[in-house]
Amino acid sequence: MQREWLSPPEPVWGEARPEIVALEGGVPFLFRPGADLSIGLFADARPLRAWVREQEPAGQLLNAFAYTCGFGVMGTLAGYQVKNIDLSRKVLAWGQANYALSGLADPDQDFLYGDVFDWLRRLKKRGERFDLVVLDPPSFARSQRGVWRAERDYAALAGEAAALLTPQGRLLAVTNHAGISAAALSRMVGSGLAAAGRQGQFQLSLGPGPDWPGATHLRAQVWS
Template sequence: MSRSASSLVELLRQARERRAPLREDPHTTAFRLVNGEPDGVPDVTVDVFEHLHVVSLYRDFTPDEERALLEAVESAWAPRSVYLKRRPKEARHLANVAKEQLAPEQAERGEPVESLVALENGLRFLIRPGQGLSVGLYLDMRDARAWLAGQVRGLTVLNLFSYTCGFGVAATAGGAKRVLNVDASRRVLDWGEENARLNGQPVDRYDYVAGDVFEWLGRLARKGETFDVVVADPPSFATTRTSRFSAARDSAQLAEAAARVVAPGGRLVACCNLATLEPRRFEAMVTEGVSRAKRKGGGMLPLGPSPVDFPTSPSHPAALKVRVLELP
C-alpha cells in the first residue's frame, strides 16, 4: 500500500473513532461516518445505515481515484455493503438521463441490499440504497427531528416537503395529535406510510397528501385551517407541474405561505440545505416572508446537524440551516 493510500485509510479510521458516541448508541444506527473536508477527505461523504455504507462523491473522480477510495474504505472498515452515489454540481440536471451512472442500483462492493431498517433515536426507518441519489433519510436532520418530538405532545403538525415523513414519524412518536404530510411525490409518501407502520403508528391516507406544496398551503389558508407547528423543509430546487422552487430565490415566499397557516402562538420551523445561501441571508428571507404574511416572528431558535458526525471547518460550514420562529 502506498503512503498516500495508507494515510487515507488512517483518515477513515480516525473519522470512525470520532463517531464513537454514535457507534455506541444502541438507539441510533444511522449517522454520517465521513463529512468531507473537516474529516480530511474533501469531496467525499459516507453515511452508514446498520451495516450499509453509502459513499457520495461531490466532484468528478477518475476511475482510479474511485477505486483507490473504495479500496481504502474496505481496508479501514471492512463494510459488508457499499453503495456509490456520484453527485457533481450538475447532478440534479442529469438525474433523469444518467441515473444509473449517478446512482447505480447495484452495490459497488460487498453484498446487495434491497432494503433495510435503520434506527434513529429509537425510531425505525426503511432505507433503500438502490433507489436513486437519496436513500430514504437525511441524517443531518436527526437532532432537529429529536427536538420536534419533544415539543409537539397534543399539538397539530404540518410537515411540508415531507419526503419519507421523517419529521412526521418523529412528531407522532412525540405525541402529536395530528400530522399532515405533504409532498409532490406519491411514491415517497407511500414510503412514509411504511415508516409509520414500522413504528407501530396508525396511518390515515388523508394525512399523506400528494401535491404541490404552495397549492396546498393556499388551499389550507382559504379554508382557515391552521397548525400548531409547521415544518418547511424544502429541497434546494424543486419542480412540479405547476411551480418551480429555488431556495435562493423563493425562501421568503415559502415562509410567507407557511406562516399563514401557523396557529396563533404556534411555531414555524424553516429549513434550508443550500450551502451557498448564508445563514443571515436565509434568516432575513424567513423574517421577510413572515412579515409579508402580517405575522410577527418572536425569537429565532437555531437548530442544525450534530457536530459529532457533521463536523465543520472555516472553509466547510454546515450547509443545513434550521430556524424556529414563534408566531404570536
C-alpha cells in the first residue's frame, strides 16, 4: 500500500502519458511518469545541477552514478568534456536521449556501463584525470561486490574518486541519506581525500533549495 501511495499507477491529474519532456533552467529532459519512483530526474538536486552548469569550463568532468546524466548534460553545456558512469545500460541510454534533446554529441565512449568502483580504478590505470568529479551514490545498494552503505563506505568511495582529480580539481560529494549529517559527510570525504594523498579543502555546501523547505535528506559538499 505504501509503495502505491508513493508511486500511484495512474496520474492524479491529467491523462497518462508514457513520456514527456520538461525544462529545467531552460534545458530539456525526458521524463517517464509511469516509471515507478525513478521518473528521470531527481528534482531536489536541481540546485546542484545548476551549480555545475555555472562553472567555468575547465577540461574534464566525471559523473559517477550518473543515472539519466543530468549532471553530465549540465557539465557539457558548461563546456566540460564529460564521462558518465552507471551500472544500468537503460539509464545511460536515457541519458544519451537527454543529450540529444539539447543537441549535444553523445558518443558511446563517454557513457561507461558498469560498477563505479571498477571504473574508477580502470580510469586511474589509464592515467585519466578530471577537473571535477561528481559523486551521487545511492544510500544503499547491492552488487557483485556486496552491499554498499553510504554511512559506512562513502570515505572509501571519496578516496577512489580523489585519486582521479587533477591538482586543482574539485569533488562534488552528494548524499541523499537522511541519517548522514553535514559533519559526518565532511569527516568521510576529508578522510577519503587524505587517503588519496590530498590535503582536502572544504569549499561550500549545497542543498535542495527553497522548493524543499526544511529538508535535510540531501547534502552536497564541494572539496578541492
